[in-house]
Amino acid sequence: MWLKLALRNVLRSPRRTALSLAIIALGTGMLFAVNGFVRYMNTGLMEGTIEQYGNLQIADADLWARAEDRDETLLDSARAAQAAAWLDEQPEVSGYASQLTFTSQIQRGSDTSLLFGIGVDPANRVLEGFEIVRGEDLQPGESGTIMIGRLLADNLEIVPGDYVTLLIATVGGSFNTGRLRVVGVFRAFEEIFESQFAYVPLTTAQMLLNTSSVDKIVVKLEEVDQTDTVAAALRTTLADSGLGLELRTWEELGTEYKQTKAMFDFILGAVSLGIFVLVFFSILEVLTMSFMERMREVGTIRAIGTKRKHVFRLFLTEGVVLGLIGGMIGIFVGLGLGALVNNSGVGWMPPGSVEEIPMLVALAPIGAIAPIVVAILSTLVSAVFPAMHASRLRVVDALRSS
């Protein structure tokens, strides 16, 4: 009964209702579009971070504690083999690979630059966080080769086929050099990755560092949302083993991801709050006017036995009905706005990225939940004040009003 009555009350003043619905729908639509953009960005950031770090990494606890002695942070073949055995037991693990990272100077002619090297097994590449733009990828079985980032290649004017020299300290602290052939140039999402990173075969990295060890095992899972479950299981195993191994997830490793996601979430929160306030005040005014016009009617229904709580519920239901209808219309408005943005070809440059990317809005149905909740909540809260007034009216006063 209350729903039917609320719905009819909402529709009794078509012009006012149309205005209210327009405000709610516009707010909801904007929120849906902004939410879609943020979700698109966060998903992209997440995928990029996982491509860079893997879902999980296992290493000696001292690696992330930045111990002075590099030798102590490495995983010898026994510890690496044990970690691999545990990973083989996890059905969620789709692949894993050892890495050996190093810091060096890259030199070509008289030009030098800082270089962060990553030794990988070309035959077992679990991460694909780059795209080759010149030359080719590292080949299994080859040694003495290197693949560098595009900005680094441009800065040092390096092309595939050129030779570069790496100046490096071994794990024992001795000075070492290596002459490597550039086989490929890659592009990546982040500027720092293109300007300072390079891939070499794992055997080459081990030769340069004069070690047979690796420093981490990068793990890829079938699904992203398996990360926490697998991490929890492996952490228990690692702690029980007493081998001094530690595990980190992609979220713990990707500090840039966390910062950028926090920024986007803040923007989304601010937009949501703004729209909440806008809808709240607009609908408060509309519902208050509606209440003022219906005081005698409120007096009548109270006089014939309607209880205060029912009058309160009636006004709240009117608010929710407005919010729900407006919110649903707003989703269609948001779909239109999103489609407009997606087809506009407008691009933007995310912080730290190399080149402009298209501005896109994710238009998945799940993105509609939060905007509709905001619409309903704001109209519900707007309705509380007039609903309280209506339910607290003295019947005799309400009946006297004109």
Place this chain on the structure above:
Amino acid sequence: MTIQATAGPVVEARDLVKHYKTGGETVEALRGVDFRVDSGDFVAIHGPSGSGKTTFLNMVGCIDKPTSGELLVYGQSTATMSEGKLATLRRDRIGLVFQVFNLIPVLSTYENIEYPLLLQGVPRRQRQERVRKLIEAVGLEKEHRRRPDKLSGGQRQRVALARALITETHLVLADEPTGNLDTETSKRILGIMQSLNENRDVAFVVVTHDPMVGGYAKRTLEICDGRLSRDDVAMPADRIRTEAS
């Protein structure tokens, strides 16, 4: 829920006083009214404007509280009742009819009459049966789907009367029920009221300026300056008889 007629008085007011403040001044609207309505009574209350008629009706209808005095409705004292209990009392045992009809504009004739039954939680089939019978009784079969703005004044007042009676109450309070109606329509409404009064034992208390109402009433009261100044019992031969009754 069927309300049984009570053996005792339907309404009993003892030394009812009502003061209220308006513009900083205290108005003594009722100055000690003693009053009793029995089952089957038809009481017309007359009096000049501002004499306290409507205030008195509001007290009896439990939509306003007296400053002092005692009011018993169906033998229950209303003085200590909570707002919720008063609402239940109004819903179940008191029918109200207003001068300007006070129908719910978004509901049809049928729905307006049905509304009190919905508040009572009466099952759908019972509601349909009772509303249908009452619609027939007040002659609104053709108008049952119309909303109030599509009805004439007389039709609206018949809807209001049906709404007041749908809970099978034995007490209907009417404030100027013919105030906005022409003579012929007034006669029809009063005829229906008289019929219900005589055939179903429904007690009517009608506040009015309309001298015609007195012709249908069994008792005529006059309120002047917040006091009951006259209480006349009409002889049956003096009362207007209608075809309906």
